[in-house]
Structure formats: structure tokens, C-alpha cells
Amino acid sequence: MSVLQRDPQDQVRVLDEDGTVVGEVPDIDDETLVEMYRYMRLARHFDTRAVSLQRQGRMGTYPPLSGQEGAQIGSAIALDEQDWMVPSYREHGASLLRGLPLKQTLLYWMGHEKGNEMPEGVNLFPPAVPIASQIPHATGAAWAKKLRGEDDTAVICYFGDGATSEGDFHEGLNFAGVFDTPNVFFCNNNQWAISVPRERQTASETLAQKATAYGIDGVQVDGMDPLAVYSVTKAALDKAKNPGEGEGRPTLIEAVQYRFGAHTTADDPTVYRDDDEVEEWKAKDPIPRLESFLRETGRIDDEGVEAIEADVKQRVADAIEAAESDPRPDPSEMFNHAYAERTPEIQAQYEEFEALREKFGDEGFLRE
Amino acid sequence: MSSQNLTIVQAVRDGLYTEMNLDDEVLVMGEDVGKNGGVFRATEGLWNEFGDDRVIDTPLAESGIIGTAVGMAAMGLKPVPEIQFSGFMYPGFDQIVSHMSRFRNRTRGRYTLPMVLRAPYGGGIRAPESHSESKEMFYAHEAGLKVVIPSTPYDTKGLLISAIRDPDPVIFMEPKLIYRAFRGEVPEDDYTVPIGEAAVRREGTDVSVFTFGAMTRPTLEAVENLEDEGIDAEVVDIRTISPLDRETIVESFKKTGRAVVVHEAPKNGGLGAEITATIQEEALLYQEAPVKRVAGYDVPYPLYALEDYYLPSVARVEEGIREAVNF
Numbered sequence: 001m002s003v004l005q006r007d008p009q010d011q012v013r014v015l016d017e018d019g020t021v022v023g024e025v026p027d028i029d030d031e032t033l034v035e036m037y038r039y040m041r042l043a044r045h046f047d048t049r050a051v052s053l054q055r056q057g058r059m060g061t062y063p064p065l066s067g068q069e070g071a072q073i074g075s076a077i078a079l080d081e082q083d084w085m086v087p088s089y090r091e092h093g094a095s096l097l098r099g100l101p102l103k104q105t106l107l108y109w110m111g112h113e114k115g116n117e118m119p120e121g122v123n124l125f126p127p128a129v130p131i132a133s134q135i136p137h138a139t140g141a142a143w144a145k146k147l148r149g150e151d152d153t154a155v156i157c158y159f160g161d162g163a164t165s166e167g168d169f170h171e172g173l174n175f176a177g178v179f180d181t182p183n184v185f186f187c188n189n190n191q192w193a194i195s196v197p198r199e200r201q202t203a204s205e206t207l208a209q210k211a212t213a214y215g216i217d218g219v220q221v222d223g224m225d226p227l228a229v230y231s232v233t234k235a236a237l238d239k240a241k242n243p244g245e246g247e248g249r250p251t252l253i254e255a256v257q258y259r260f261g262a263h264t265t266a267d268d269p270t271v272y273r274d275d276d277e278v279e280e281w282k283a284k285d286p287i288p289r290l291e292s293f294l295r296e297t298g299r300i301d302d303e304g305v306e307a308i309e310a311d312v313k314q315r316v317a318d319a320i321e322a323a324e325s326d327p328r329p330d331p332s333e334m335f336n337h338a339y340a341e342r343t344p345e346i347q348a349q350y351e352e353f354e355a356l357r358e359k360f361g362d363e364g365f366l367r368e
Numbered sequence: 369m370s371s372q373n374l375t376i377v378q379a380v381r382d383g384l385y386t387e388m389n390l391d392d393e394v395l396v397m398g399e400d401v402g403k404n405g406g407v408f409r410a411t412e413g414l415w416n417e418f419g420d421d422r423v424i425d426t427p428l429a430e431s432g433i434i435g436t437a438v439g440m441a442a443m444g445l446k447p448v449p450e451i452q453f454s455g456f457m458y459p460g461f462d463q464i465v466s467h468m469s470r471f472r473n474r475t476r477g478r479y480t481l482p483m484v485l486r487a488p489y490g491g492g493i494r495a496p497e498s499h500s501e502s503k504e505m506f507y508a509h510e511a512g513l514k515v516v517i518p519s520t521p522y523d524t525k526g527l528l529i530s531a532i533r534d535p536d537p538v539i540f541m542e543p544k545l546i547y548r549a550f551r552g553e554v555p556e557d558d559y560t561v562p563i564g565e566a567a568v569r570r571e572g573t574d575v576s577v578f579t580f581g582a583m584t585r586p587t588l589e590a591v592e593n594l595e596d597e598g599i600d601a602e603v604v605d606i607r608t609i610s611p612l613d614r615e616t617i618v619e620s621f622k623k624t625g626r627a628v629v630v631h632e633a634p635k636n637g638g639l640g641a642e643i644t645a646t647i648q649e650e651a652l653l654y655q656e657a658p659v660k661r662v663a664g665y666d667v668p669y670p671l672y673a674l675e676d677y678y679l680p681s682v683a684r685v686e687e688g689i690r691e692a693v694n695f
């Protein structure tokens with residue numbers, strides 16, 4: 001029986017908080033399991049450094065992901081190469097796995113449009129900032145795949161618990177149900193939409209049960225258990241591509257988790273939530289949990305962990321150096337992509353802009 | 369009347385506090401406005417003061433926030449919903465233009481919506497994507513709405529109180545670049561600054577410079593710098609985008625015969641176009657030079673690495689004024 005065939009309130013788990021196996025371990029090879037751990041460590045270290053860069057004034061406002069590595073990596077690693085990912089603005093780990101280099105993520109949050117330039121062959125949408133607005137896009141993208149007969153392709157879309165209050169969530173999932181599109185809607189229920197708790201978003205007992213209203217499957221998973229996340233995501237992706245008799249393609253996954261830090265570096269979570277709650281959730285940290293499982297089952301040892309630690313630090317340091325040494329964007333880029341070709345008005349504005357820069361120099365032009 | 373030295377965002381808070389104290393029907397609602405005191409702290413402490421029923425943390429849903437405020441206002445409450453950033457007003461756009469602006473007209477005056485929709489707007493604070501736009505003209509184009517944009521702490525409180533007391537719906541856009549840039553004297557008691565009246569910030573004879581919101585600062589600075597070049601400019605702070613105080617605009621222009629409009633919104637269809645047309649219609653024979661618009665460009669608002677190049681700088685404003693004067 002599929003892992004998806006269960007009551008939406010029945011939470012899927014594989015590892016308990018200590019990393020002890022309490023469910024069915026998914027069929028993943030050893031190498032992939034260790035990669036999962038490596039990427040979770042990479043995402044955590046990247047996140048820590050990114051917050052620090054923001055604090056030092058080397059980067060703008062940044063949305064931290066710590067606590068959510070299990071959900072991001074556990075789900076993203078289940079995708080096939082041809083699948084598409086539609087992220088919110090917090091999926092730095094999932095996007096990395098999809099093929100967006102860390103340097104690009106840094107550039108975006110450093111205010112460079114270039115951070116959104118997806119490398120060739122990377123099936124990833126740019127981060128969507130307005131809440132839930134990317135959900136209908138994901139439905140449309142999956143719909144297009146279906147209309148074109150590309151039945152081996154599914155689309156995963158990430159959003160938070162707050163997004164389930166938006167009209168776009170309803171409309172995106174409703175279309176997906178009606179048109180039976182190959183979608184996996186992945187809700188990172190991290191408990192807080194900035195300062196507003198999940199209970200203030202909805203009176204529903206779970207977010208997964210909202211799927212029922214759209215005639216699609218809903219499943220709740222322990223989002224801090226990367227193996228459980230992998231299991232449900234893999235099953236949902238497989239069903240999206242190859243539904244069984246009488247099965248629908250789309251699935252709503254509610255991954256129950258916690259963000260350890262602020263919503264973004266612009267808010268102070270101590271104003272709205274208790275330290276006790278944070279500590280309670282930190283005990284469920286997905287990283288030591290997976291590490292403990294990997295050690296217990298002989299897949300990794302001290303040496304392996306140290307090597308990963310060194311590798312992770314190096315990769316993040318390299319990405320920061322690469323992003324910071326990237327040349328500042330050329331100001332004239334601003335005029336290049338509003339349309340395929342500059343309109344006469346934009347061309348005239350561009351010429352005036354360049355003439356003024358020429359006349360005053362950049363320092364003079366920007367003088368305040 | 370005793371007064372305090374407040375920033376603009378503190379003046380917003382003070383205006384809300386003052387009016388909520390005076391009128392039990394005024395309530396504040398939105399995302400994070402309660403316990404958290406608003407993402408910019410514009411509602412700080414109000415939840416402690418007035419409780420859950422008057423300072424309401426809502427689900428994350430702009431259409432829901434604006435739509436339910438429409439219903440509340442129709443029932444006689446005076447809701448002041450906050451949208452966290454004006455870039456997120458669009459999910460509620462349908463509610464704004466299909467309902468908020470039209471309720472009075474549709475019911476032939478039987479019902480009206482005494483609500484104020486507040487949102488921080490504009491760029492220059494190194495914010496992420498969708499957090500810096502200047503789209504005040506969307507709302508100015510819609511009949512039935514009033515659109516107010518203050519530029520000083522004093523005006524902020526006085527205009528906000530006027531907006532709350534106004535029987536019609538008001539869009540109150542707060543220039544977040546200057547939320548905390550400076551302080552000004554703000555009376556502790558309630559007072560009003562009239563909606564629909566521009567303010568002459570500086571008198572001059574050579575050229576009229578029309579601006580509002582965050583751009584009043586670089587404009588005043590540019591004008592001061594140009595004194596050395598012998599240019600005596602008048603600066604008019606528009607303050608209310610709709611209804612527009614055409615009389616003050618035309619009067620100033622008739623005196624100087626030259627005009628520059630400074631705004632951070634895109635040039636195309638910006639307030640500069642409306643001011644220029646007004647001058648053409650009402651003061652053509654006084655005109656000594658083409659009206660110069662110093663504005664944002666007609667491109668998507670760039671991520672912040674380039675926003676300084678997008679927003680009118682002092683240098684650009686100065687050059688615009690020189691062009692108008694030296695034509």
C-alpha cells in the first residue's frame with residue numbers, strides 16, 4: 001500500500017528524535033543517504049554564514065532555513081532530473097540540490113538580478129516573494145507537461161503554512177484537482193508566518209486535510225525526518241507520473257517542522273515566541289537525527305563526518321568569495337530586460353541615463 | 369499643546385493610538401500587527417493597549433484582510449487594515465477596485481466605507497524583490513478612493529487622523545525610506561491636516577518643483593544646492609495624490625512659468641504626466657519651458673544592487689531643474 005494511503009492526520013515517520021528507526025526505511029542506496037546528510041549539513045552551514053553576512057552588512061535581508069533541512073533535502077533529492085521545482089524564497093537547500101549554485105543564491109540576496117539566472121538545464125523557477133503566488137504557476141507548469149504528453153515529468157511546489165490562507169493556494173490546488181495535473185504541493189509548515197502561529201492561519205486540524213476539499217490526496221509527514229520526507233515525496237512524485245487505477249495525480253504534503261531562526265533577518269522572533277518552544281523543536285533537529293541513523297547503521301563514521309564538515313565549509317567559503325568578487329552589475333542592465341527589445345521610451349530614458357552618468361561620473365550621478 | 373519629537377513611523381503609531389483612544393469604532397488589522405507590533409513597528413504596543421478585538425492579527429491573506437475590512441466598514445466600524453508592503457496589495461486589488469472604491473457609488477450613497485488601507489511603499493531601503501515598488505497611480509486612477517502620501521512626521525499624524533475620520537475610503541501610502549530618517553515635532557493631542565491640499569515647502573520664483581513622499585528630501589536638498597547657481601526654486605509637496613490640489617499647482621506654475629516633477633514611480637503614467645497635463649490645460653500661456661520629469665524608469669524595479677541608479681538622486685533632480693531653468 002502506498003505511503004500516501006492514510007488519513008491526513010496520520011503523520012508519516014521513519015526516524016524518531018534520536019534517529020531510531022520507527023517506520024519503514026525507504027529504499028535508497030548508501031551513497032544517496034550520505035549525500036542527503038552532506039547537503040543538509042551544507043544547507044545549515046550556508047544558512048549560518050548567510051545570516052552572519054547579513055549582520056555584517058555584506059548581504060541584504062535574508063530568509064533563514066535552519067531547521068528545515070530535512071524537509072528541503074529529503075524532498076528535493078527525490079526528484080528526477082526532468083522534474084521541475086517551483087520554490088518560495090526560503091528553499092536555498094532544495095534549489096541547490098536542483099542545480100542552482102550557492103553563489104547564485106548569495107548574489108540574489110545581495111541584490112543582483114544575476115542570481116536568478118538559472119544555469120542551462122536546471123529545471124527551477126526563480127524564488128517567488130509574494131506569498132502563495134507561485135502555487136498556480138506550479139499547477140500551470142504541470143498542466144503544460146500533461147498537455148504536451150510529457151508524462152515522465154512532475155512539478156514540486158514549495159510554500160509555507162501561511163500560504164495556505166491565500167486565495168492563490170485554493171485556486172492552484174483546485175485547478176490541479178480538476179485537471180488532474182502532475183503536481184506535488186509541498187507545504188513547509190514551520191509553525192509561524194512571521195509572528196502569526198499556525199492556529200491563527202486556519203481552524204483546520206491539519207493542513208494536509210485541506211486536500212480533501214480539492215479531491216486530491218493529502219498526507220502529513222514529520223518534516224524534520226528526512227527519510228520520512230523522502231518516502232512521501234517519492235511516492236507522490238511517482239503517483240503524479242504514474243497514477244494507479246482510480247488514483248489522482250496531485251498530492252498535498254504537509255511537512256510538519258520548525259524554523260529555528262527568524263522569518264527573515266528583519267524580524268526578531270523573541271518578540272512573538274517562547275524560548276521553550278524553540279528548544280523543544282531544536283531537540284528534533286533533522287541533522288543529528290540523520291547522522292545518528294547513518295552512524296548506527298555503519299554508513300558513516302567520525303572520519304566521514306569530519307570530511308563532510310571540511311568539504312561543506314570549503315564549499316560555502318568558496319561560494320561567498322565567488323559572490324563577493326563578482327563584479328557589481330552594470331547599471332545599464334536595468335534597461336535590458338523589461339521587454340525583449342527596448343521600447344523607444346526606454347531607449348530614450350537609457351540614453352539620458354548614460355549621458356548623465358557620463359557627464360557626472362557614477363559618484364556624481366548617485367550623489368545624495 | 370505639548371508635543372513630541374517623532375519619526376514618521378512613530379507618527380503613524382501615534383496617529384492610530386490617538387484616534388483609537390478617541391473612537392471605539394477604530395480598529396487595526398493585518399499580518400503581524402498585534403503581538404509583533406507590525407513589521408515596521410507602526411502598530412507597536414497597540415495590542416497591549418487595546419486588546420485582541422481592536423488590534424487583530426489576521427491570517428496571511430490580503431484579499432481576506434481588505435475584503436473583511438470592507439464588510440466591517442459597511443457596518444459602521446472604521447477599520448484600518450495594514451498591508452505589510454504595498455507590493456503585496458495586488459492579491460487584494462480586486463477588493464480595492466471592485467468594492468472598496470465603489471461601495472458608495474453602487475449603493476447610491478446609502479453605504480460608504482470609512483476605512484483606511486495603510487501600506488509602506490517605495491524603495492531605497494535595500495529590501496528584497498517586491499518590496500520597493502511605487503505604484504500609487506494604480507489607486508489614483510480609481511474613482512472613489514483618496515490617496516495620501518505624507519512626507520513629514522507632523523503631516524503623517526494629521527493626515528492619518530483625517531483619513532480615519534474621512535467618510536470615504538483612503539489609501540494611505542507611507543514612504544518607508546523616510547520612516548526613520550529624521551524626526552519632527554508632533555503634537556500629542558489629536559489634530560488634522562486636510563486631505564486634498566498640497567503644501568508649499570519653500571517659496572521661489574524661478575521654477576516650481578512638484579514632489580511628494582520620500583522624494584521631498586532629495587528635492588529640497590537639490591534646490592538648496594542650486595541657490596549657489598542663482599536658481600530660486602519653489603518646492604510643492606503634493607501630499608494627496610488623489611484628489612490632486614490642482615489649484616496650488618497651477619498657482620505656483622503661473623508664478624514661475626517653469627516646472628519639474630520629481631517622483632520615484634515609473635515615468636510612464638506617473639503623477640508627473642498628470643501634473644504636466646494640468647499645467648497644459650490651465651496655464652499654457654504662462655509656460656516658459658517644457659515640464660521636466662525626473663522619475664523612476666519604465667523598467668521593473670531592480671534588485672537593490674542597482675536601486676540607487678533607479679531612484680532619482682540629488683544630482684538628477686538638480687540637472688532636471690537646470691534643464692527647466694536654462695531652456
